[in-house]
Amino acid sequence: MxxxxxxxxxxxxxxxxxxxxxxxxxxxxxxxxxxxxxxxxxxxxxxxxxxxxxxxxxxxxxxxxxxxxxxxxxxxxxxxxxxxxxxxxxxxxxxxxxxxxxxxxxxxxxxxxxxxxxxxxxxxxxxxxxxxxxxxxxxxDKLFLPGLLKLKRLIDGGFFGRILSVRGEFGYWVFEGDWQEAQRPSWNYRAEDGGGIVVDMFPHWEYVLHGLFGRVRTVQAHAATHIPQRWDERRKPYDATADDSAYGIFELEGGIVAQINSSWAVRVNRDELVEFQVDGTEGSAVAGLRRCRVQHRSATPKPVWNPDLPATETFRDQWQEVPDNEEFDNxxxxxxxxxxxxxxxxxxxxxDLLAGARGVQLAELGLRSSTEGRRFDVPELSL
Known part of the structure; x- marks a missing residue:
């Protein structure tokens, strides 16, 4: 050759x-x-x-x-x-x-x-x-994760019927840097250096939501700096001026509602570092980095709320694993x-760079929403 x-x-x-x-x-x-x-x-x-x-x-x-x-x-x-x-x-x-x-x-x-x-x-x-x-x-890159590729396969196959909502959980505990070294560089927590979880993660959420479910039409967000002081690579203390957690609600085309929590100040109690639950009229799925599990309408149990008795069901066992059916590369x-x-x-x-601009736009509007306490429309961009 x-x-x-x-x-x-x-x-x-x-x-x-x-x-x-x-x-x-x-x-x-x-x-x-x-x-x-x-x-x-x-x-x-x-x-x-x-x-x-x-x-x-x-x-x-x-x-x-x-x-x-x-x-x-x-x-x-x-x-x-x-x-x-x-x-x-x-x-x-x-x-x-x-x-x-x-x-x-x-x-x-x-x-x-x-x-x-x-x-x-x-x-x-x-x-x-x-x-x-x-x-x-x-x-x-997240569109190419095995878990989200399986989720896309379900969407394309009509598994969900009409999609109603998306709920995402992302994050993990990033050590402050004093008694254990931080897993992320210190500039991530300084707004003056371009840090902040909204600036970092909202561009990801824009292309994930846009690529799988439809264009983001509105955003309402709350950003927080839960850990106000951290220690840098030289173990010197510094003030964290950027947000380390963000809580967003996004309305998508077709009336789909997405809620995504992003945090570097949360301890993980889920199977993967990021998970998305998608609920539709015909079925639901939970997709992470690699795994994807489903529950079809025909196999959905009928839980009954009773706080006086312990739960006898193991809810996660009621879901079915989606097979790989192919080899996934990095x-x-x-x-x-x-x-x-x-x-x-x-x-x-x-x-392309226009897709990249949509991510910057969503982050900018998310920060503005948090500052002003308002929901904002997300205008469609063009060259």
Whole structure:
């Protein structure tokens, strides 16, 4: 087969997500499998160029994985005509400016979310990329999770009848950093650095709800900072200025009501770190990262409320597991493959910078809703 090389400037690979999910489990995993078969006798071979601010960290990653190309000079790598794609997984506050530079340099874009710190900036990126004629995509990985792929199979098969509601629970306890090291970087809890769970998670909920059930029409949210003080990577105390928990109600097309709780200050009492319960006239399902369980109308028991007697039913045992019926790849890797095919062949690709702007819009309106105590309409966006 003929090998076609696509060179990718990967900015932010020294971070946890950029390194583990995007570099190791996506790009390097694609290389280990021999590249992406384009179906025309050629294979697309991704060649990563590591970009970041910490020279020693970049050098160590490159040596660990036998990579030759790394740099701390973003401008130089964008000026390099051999670079085809720019990928960004930096901190949110640095992303918008870097994406603008990449568009001006004529690079195709693939980026983590949120794409910008505000809706105006996110829309400007989408419009600029469209005008420049570059291909652009935004990471929307949760749509590729095995549990949600099974849920999509149920929706497409008409299992639910008319869908009534969606209830989501996401989160876990992130240690404060004093007596146990925090699992998330400290900037996540500083609003001035682009932190906050609304900014982080509402873009996820937008594409999950939009992709599975329909466009979000209204939002009402309450954001809270339950843990007001945390300790950073040097074990120094700092004030948490960003929200660590958010409670949202979303009305979707068709009258579906979605309620999603997101929190880094909750202890997990569920089977997976995120779960969505979908209730419809014909059946219900609970989907997580990997599992999906269902209860059809014909098999629904008839509980009777009686607080004077202990429950004799084990409710979770009354649900049926949805089989895999296929092999599921890493969700980040699956989306990378789709985007790189889009770049190489022009294959259809839906998750672009306009989709990313919808996520920024929902986060912005969610924070405004929390501040003003109001429900807001979510206008449809266009270029």
């Amino acid at each position: 003929t090998r076609k090389t696509v060179r990718i400037a990967m900015n932010g690979v020294t971070g946890r997500m950029g390194y583990r999910q995007h570099l190791v489990r996506s790009i390097l995993a694609i290389r280990e499998e021999g590249g992406i078969d384009l179906g025309d006798g050629s294979v697309l071979w991704p060649e990563p160029v590591l970009v970041g601010r910490r020279e020693q960290a970049l050098k160590a990653i490159a040596e660990r994985h036998g990579l030759d190309s790394w740099t701390t000079d973003l401008d130089a790598v964008l000026a390099d005509e051999s670079i085809d794609v720019y990928f960004d997984s930096q901190v949110t506050s640095a992303r918008e400016e870097a994406l603008k530079k990449a568009i001006a340099a004529g690079k195709h874009l693939y980026t983590e979310k949120p794409t910008a710190t505000g809706l105006d900036g996110a829309l400007e990126l989408a419009r600029s990329a469209q005008a420049a004629g570059v291909k652009h995509g935004v990471v929307q 969700g980040f890797k699956s989306q990378w493959e789709l985007f790189l095919r889009h770049v190489a062949t022009g294959a259809p690709y839906d998750w």
